[in-house]
Structure formats: structure tokens, C-alpha cells
Amino acid sequence: MANQDDATRVWELIDKIGFCMLTTRSGDDLRARPMSAYTAQLENAIYFLTDVGSHKDDEITRWPNVCLAFADTKGQKYVSVSGTAEVQNDRERIRELWATPAKAWWDNPDDPSIRILKMTPASAEYWDSPGTIISYIKMAAAAVSNTKPSMPRSSFNVSSAIKPA
Numbered sequence: 001m002a003n004q005d006d007a008t009r010v011w012e013l014i015d016k017i018g019f020c021m022l023t024t025r026s027g028d029d030l031r032a033r034p035m036s037a038y039t040a041q042l043e044n045a046i047y048f049l050t051d052v053g054s055h056k057d058d059e060i061t062r063w064p065n066v067c068l069a070f071a072d073t074k075g076q077k078y079v080s081v082s083g084t085a086e087v088q089n090d091r092e093r094i095r096e097l098w099a100t101p102a103k104a105w106w107d108n109p110d111d112p113s114i115r116i117l118k119m120t121p122a123s124a125e126y127w128d129s130p131g132t133i134i135s136y137i138k139m140a141a142a143a144v145s146n147t148k149p150s151m152p153r154s155s156f157n158v159s160s161a162i163k164p165a
Contacts, residue, residue: 025063036101076129
């Protein structure tokens with residue numbers, strides 16, 4: 001049951017934060033860039049709109065393992081999701097996902113250069129602190145007492161926790 005609660009919290013945090021850094025592999029290097037995430041919890045998927053001319057599409061085709069890092073620094077909430085990604089050309093899904101962030105890059109959802117990145121999570125970790133001030137107090141108290149601060153953190157296998165029944 002705890003895994004299900006953790007998975008629910010991960011999806012809630014991803015939805016709330018919305019933007020993440022998508023890290024892909026480029027040869028021996030890792031590359032991260034900001035992306036606007038669209039969740040589909042029942043599908044165990046996170047979607048992104050991307051451009052066919054971007055390097056991340058080629059990188060994902062060669063090395064599909066990716067990592068997403070979500071951060072709400074004001075609320076001290078963080079999520080890291082690892083999994084595999086694939087590039088899709090689903091025109092109907094592109095129209096479904098079309099929203100304000102996409103308008104910064106394309107004129108309309110019918111632009112033939114738009115592609116979808118579908119990320120299937122395999123594992124996730126999250127840090128869900130009660131807030132900045134409390135976090136700083138806990139860290140200061142830990143430093144004075146020479147202990148480690150108690151910060152809520154959870155790590156689990158996403159696929160077993162959130163796959164639909």
C-alpha cells in the first residue's frame with residue numbers, strides 16, 4: 001500500500017510542478033533541457049511535445065534511457081523519474097496535448113515538425129519537504145547537533161506501483 005501512496009504522490013507532484021529537466025545521453029555525455037510535461041497516469045506515461053529537428057529525438061532513438069528532474073524550489077518538493085522514452089508521430093495525440101507552452105515553439109498543432117516523446121517511468125524518487133523555512137530549521141538543528149536532518153524522501157519501483165490493474 002505504501003508504494004501506491006508513493007506513486008500517487010509522485011504523479012501529484014509531477015502534475016503540480018509541470019516543467020522538468022529531461023536528461024538524455026549524447027555519446028559519452030549527458031544533456032539536460034527544460035520540457036513541459038503532460039502526464040497520463042493510467043497509461044503509466046509522461047508525454048512531451050518536441051521538434052523533429054531537435055537532437056534529443058536522435059539521442060532517444062539511440063539511447064532510450066532518460067531521467068526527468070522536477071523541482072518546486074519554493075515548496076522544497078523534488079521528483080526524479082527514470083525510464084525509457086520513444087519518439088512518436090501521433091497527430092491526434094499532438095492535438096490533445098497542444099497547450100500554451102507549445103505556442104512558444106510552433107504556430108499550431110498541425111505543424112509537421114512536431115513529434116511526441118513518450119516516457120515510460122521505471123523508477124522514481126521524491127523529496128517532499130514541509131516547506132523552505134522548516135527545511136532550513138531542520139538543517140540548522142542537524143548541523144548544531146551533528147546529526148542528519150529528517151527530510152521526507154521515498155524511492156520505489158514505479159512500474160509495480162502504478163501500472164493499471
